[in-house]
Amino acid sequence: MDQKGIGMNANTSAEPLLKARGLVKRYGKVTALDHCDFDLMPGEILAVIGDNGAGKSSLIKALSGAVQPDEGEITLEGRPVRFASPLDARGHGIECVYQTLAMSPALSIADNMFMGRELRKPGIMGQWFRKLDRPAMEKFAREKLTELGLMTIQNINQAVETLSGGQRQGVAVARAAAFGSKVVILDEPTAALGVKESRRVLELIRDVRSRGIPIILISHNMPHVFEVADRIHIHRLGRRLCVIRPDDYSMSDAVAFMTGAKVPDEVATAA
Numbered sequence: 001m002d003q004k005g006i007g008m009n010a011n012t013s014a015e016p017l018l019k020a021r022g023l024v025k026r027y028g029k030v031t032a033l034d035h036c037d038f039d040l041m042p043g044e045i046l047a048v049i050g051d052n053g054a055g056k057s058s059l060i061k062a063l064s065g066a067v068q069p070d071e072g073e074i075t076l077e078g079r080p081v082r083f084a085s086p087l088d089a090r091g092h093g094i095e096c097v098y099q100t101l102a103m104s105p106a107l108s109i110a111d112n113m114f115m116g117r118e119l120r121k122p123g124i125m126g127q128w129f130r131k132l133d134r135p136a137m138e139k140f141a142r143e144k145l146t147e148l149g150l151m152t153i154q155n156i157n158q159a160v161e162t163l164s165g166g167q168r169q170g171v172a173v174a175r176a177a178a179f180g181s182k183v184v185i186l187d188e189p190t191a192a193l194g195v196k197e198s199r200r201v202l203e204l205i206r207d208v209r210s211r212g213i214p215i216i217l218i219s220h221n222m223p224h225v226f227e228v229a230d231r232i233h234i235h236r237l238g239r240r241l242c243v244i245r246p247d248d249y250s251m252s253d254a255v256a257f258m259t260g261a262k263v264p265d266e267v268a269t270a271a
């Protein structure tokens, strides 16, 4: 079905930046994605919510190259894509920050920001002896963290294990935003954080959006979802049930849709 009838923001006329149609993912006898559709509009924060086991992770994994769907099509900026791996998806500008952050705790912030993309010294030292250009990496990391207002971090050479949970999440998001990403996917970014740190991460999510990068936010935290999301994709039984805007529905409506206690009306029809 198309997007008619869904109350949307100023992006309504735009084409989805990232779109999926009819995604199917089976694990043996379990159908984790059952002809699932998905639309991420340019510049929006799209929350993905759903009950445990509804298939949210499977959807995100399919969109970020961590699993290959058995059926269906994904398009990025209107072009069909097929991601062989998360690295492949990243190469196309899709950055995923997982719950279990892919960071090396003992390495510095600068090192973590560059993981797999280190800058080498110019000339023979870099090309043949693989010497890292540390000053350039530190400068870049410092600039990016400052841009996102994350310079509460004192020392760029500080090991990531010495950072607070919120700061770590910040580094991961800064990393995603710094490398020219087209889409940033955040999986439960506030799950392990305290109130103050969660606040900071929510602000950071808005900052990233204000830089024009759309965000997919998977979260079980309804107040956070309702606070930052432009639209909310509600996932149920392996597919998109509907998409709502936080202004049009209450949190209890969303939970009722998610659990099947209530059937969405046409304002919320997208599935």
Ligand SMILES: Nc1ncnc2c1ncn2[C@@H]1O[C@H](COP(=O)(O)OP(=O)(O)OP(=O)(O)O)[C@@H](O)[C@H]1O
Residues within 6 Å of the ligand: 027, 030, 031, 032, 050, 051, 052, 053, 054, 055, 056, 057, 058, 059
């Ligand atoms: N690797 C796997 N092997 C077998 N079954 C799987 C695998 N991954 C997911 N599933 C199954 O697919 C279904 C959807 O799981 P998925 O993790 O995508 O849901 P979810 O909405 O992210 O759940 P949660 O909120 O609990 O993390 C579940 O029934 C799950 O058991």
